[in-house]
Amino acid sequence: MRLLAALLLLIAALPARAEEVVMGLSRTNVSITTDFDGSDILIFGAVKREAAIQRDPPLQVIVTVEGPLEPVTVWRKARKLGIWVNAEAVEIDSAPSFYAVATSAPWNETISAVEDLRHEVSIPRAIRSVGAPMDIMDSEAFTEALIRVRERQGLYRVEEDSVELRDSTLFDTSISMPANISEGRYLTRVLLTRGGKVVAEHDSEIQVGKVGLERWLFTLSRQMPLAYGLLSLAIAAIAGWGASAAFRAIRSG
Amino acid sequence: MQIYLPIAEVSVNVFLLFGLGGIVGVLSGMFGVGGGFLITPLLFFMGIPPAVAVATGANQIVASSISGVLAHFKRKTVDLRMGLVLLAGGLVGAALGVWIFNLLKEMGQVDLLVRLCYVVFLGIIGGLMFVESLNAIFKSRKGAAPKRRHHGWVHGLPFKMRFRTSGLYISAIPPVLVGFSVGVLAAIMGVGGGFIMVPAMIYLLGMPTKVVVGTSLFQIIFVSAFTTLLHASTNYTVDILLALILILGGVIGAQIGTAFGTRLKAEQLRIALASLVLLVCGKLALELFITPSELYELVAG
Numbered sequence: 170m171r172l173l174a175a176l177l178l179l180i181a182a183l184p185a186r187a188e189e190v191v192m193g194l195s196r197t198n199v200s201i202t203t204d205f206d207g208s209d210i211l212i213f214g215a216v217k218r219e220a221a222i223q224r225d226p227p228l229q230v231i232v233t234v235e236g237p238l239e240p241v242t243v244w245r246k247a248r249k250l251g252i253w254v255n256a257e258a259v260e261i262d263s264a265p266s267f268y269a270v271a272t273s274a275p276w277n278e279t280i281s282a283v284e285d286l287r288h289e290v291s292i293p294r295a296i297r298s299v300g301a302p303m304d305i306m307d308s309e310a311f312t313e314a315l316i317r318v319r320e321r322q323g324l325y326r327v328e329e330d331s332v333e334l335r336d337s338t339l340f341d342t343s344i345s346m347p348a349n350i351s352e353g354r355y356l357t358r359v360l361l362t363r364g365g366k367v368v369a370e371h372d373s374e375i376q377v378g379k380v381g382l383e384r385w386l387f388t389l390s391r392q393m394p395l396a397y398g399l400l401s402l403a404i405a406a407i408a409g410w411g412a413s414a415a416f417r418a419i420r421s422g
Numbered sequence: 423m424q425i426y427l428p429i430a431e432v433s434v435n436v437f438l439l440f441g442l443g444g445i446v447g448v449l450s451g452m453f454g455v456g457g458g459f460l461i462t463p464l465l466f467f468m469g470i471p472p473a474v475a476v477a478t479g480a481n482q483i484v485a486s487s488i489s490g491v492l493a494h495f496k497r498k499t500v501d502l503r504m505g506l507v508l509l510a511g512g513l514v515g516a517a518l519g520v521w522i523f524n525l526l527k528e529m530g531q532v533d534l535l536v537r538l539c540y541v542v543f544l545g546i547i548g549g550l551m552f553v554e555s556l557n558a559i560f561k562s563r564k565g566a567a568p569k570r571r572h573h574g575w576v577h578g579l580p581f582k583m584r585f586r587t588s589g590l591y592i593s594a595i596p597p598v599l600v601g602f603s604v605g606v607l608a609a610i611m612g613v614g615g616g617f618i619m620v621p622a623m624i625y626l627l628g629m630p631t632k633v634v635v636g637t638s639l640f641q642i643i644f645v646s647a648f649t650t651l652l653h654a655s656t657n658y659t660v661d662i663l664l665a666l667i668l669i670l671g672g673v674i675g676a677q678i679g680t681a682f683g684t685r686l687k688a689e690q691l692r693i694a695l696a697s698l699v700l701l702v703c704g705k706l707a708l709e710l711f712i713t714p715s716e717l718y719e720l721v722a723g
Contacts, residue, residue: 201426202426203425203426203663204423204424204425204426205424205426205433206424206426206433207433239722240722241720241721241722242530242720242721242722243718243719243720243721244530244718244719244720244721245717245718246714246717246718246719248713251711252534252710252711253709253710253711253712253713253714254531254534255530255531255533255534255719258530311718314716314717314718315718315720317716317718318716318718318719318720319720348424348426348432348433349431349432349433351431379428382428382663383426383428384428386428386429386662386663387428387429390428390429390654390658390660391658394654394655394658395651395654395655397654397660397662398650398651398653398654398655398660399651400662401481401650401654401660401662401665402481402484402647402650402651404485404662404665404666404669405481405482405484405485405488405647405650405665405669406484406485406488408485408489408666408669408670408673409484409485409486409487409488409489409492409669409673410488410489410492411673412485412489412673412676412677413488413489413490413492413493415673415677416489416677416680419677
């Protein structure tokens with residue numbers, strides 16, 4: 170009896186451990202250079218399993234790429250004295266600066282609401298803690314606005330059916346990052362789901378950072394702002410003096 | 423070709439920026455205006471954050487003013503003493519301006535402040551210029567006698583100083599106040615303020631026209647340099663790369679503009695400039711009055 174129970178337990182536990190995901194990235198570093206105009210990242214991988222492929226319910230893949238979390242203030246305009254001014258603000262404690270989610274099937278078929286909540290997969294779940302002032306009744310409108318504005322800027326994107334899954338084993342997708350992304354560590358996740366439940370997860374990281382001149386100027390402007398200011402003035406002075414000298418040379422020559 | 427601006431953190435077309443600097447350079451070469459009042463709002467339209475546009479505009483003005491003032495020094499049309507008095511007021515004004523700017527930035531209202539300043543001042547300047555150049559075109563040149571300026575209250579003030587180059591003996595208070603108000607505007611709007619200071623120097627201080635532009639440029643260099651430093655060290659919004667492209671475009675544009683300006687009819691060019699100023703003003707004003715398509719705005723941090 171005890172042996173049978175142990176065997177049953179082992180079988181029950183098997184599907185959860187039976188499938189593992191291994192992933193790769195076309196690049197783990199995105200360099201923001203002077204001519205940076207966005208970047209495409211290929212995310213690929215395979216499902217590692219010891220048992221035979223379970224067909225029903227079918228295996229689905231979700232890939233997410235999340236940029237650094239940062240606080241955001243969302244302002245709502247209102248008409249005052251005839252002109253539109255920022256009237257009310259809601260501070261969102263932490264929202265990803267970039268968030269892309271790609272799935273291998275329509276959203277509802279890939280993950281259940283409960284699992285979404287638990288693993289923070291969809292965009293609204295990735296935005297955490299909203300502290301609205303007492304007098305604002307519709308704080309959800311501010312979160313929706315944040316998502317809407319960032320979707321329009323290409324910073325938030327949901328791409329259903331964009332993960333290619335072959336024989337429930339090999340998968341790949343491409344995530345494009347726009348030119349206006351910010352620096353930092355980007356968390357890349359691959360979730361395997363079956364019947365809306367997450368059965369395996371794997372995390373990886375992409376480093377996005379300014380390099381070369383961009384890096385140098387940015388660091389200087391933050392760490393030695395006075396030197397940076399003087400440098401910009403020196404450049405302006407040289408350019409101004411140079412222009413006047415060139416002008417004189419053209420006139421006299 | 424796109425270029426990524428390290429401070430603005432946006433990617434923009436380098437030729438578009440260069441062209442913008444060039445066009446404003448052409449205008450400044452033709453009319454002797456600094457062009458800050460056009461560059462800053464045009465940068466808004468291109469998607470550069472307003473705070474970066476204002477601070478970088480100030481930096482670009484340093485370059486164009488230096489290039490302009492050198493010629494005036496050669497011709498001895500700079501009243502250094504007056505310039506220093508104006509500057510004293512200007513530095514205090516700029517400091518106050520940057521302080522107001524940062525205060526409103528914290529309150530989320532800096533966009534509104536900058537826009538309102540632009541709508542009001544571009545509206546006034548553009549309107550006056552338009553009417554004046556229309557008059558110049560329609561009225562035959564009768565050679566109207568220059569109006570005699572009368573000082574009145576300016577002469578009753580204490581702290582009188584002698585300004586030899588300008589041939590004036592007046593109180594230091596009005597020039598300090600003129601410098602101060604222009605300094606405030608320079609910090610908030612990212613402009614040199616020549617378009618306000620020049621009329622103020624002629625009509626309020628009674629300075630001879632020939633020394634006005636040189637003296638104004640002299641004080642603008644230092645006020646905008648000071649503004650650049652304050653913006654760079656308090657809110658990190660000066661973008662060197664952006665400034666450099668604008669400056670290069672402006673330098674080339676100014677030479678073309680100067681060559682053009684001597685050949686074309688002044689009145690018609692002034693009408694064109696006035697229309698451009700009113701157009702920019704109109705677009706900014708419309709955005710204030712028309713219901714925006716997106717009522718919400720994001721501010722990082």
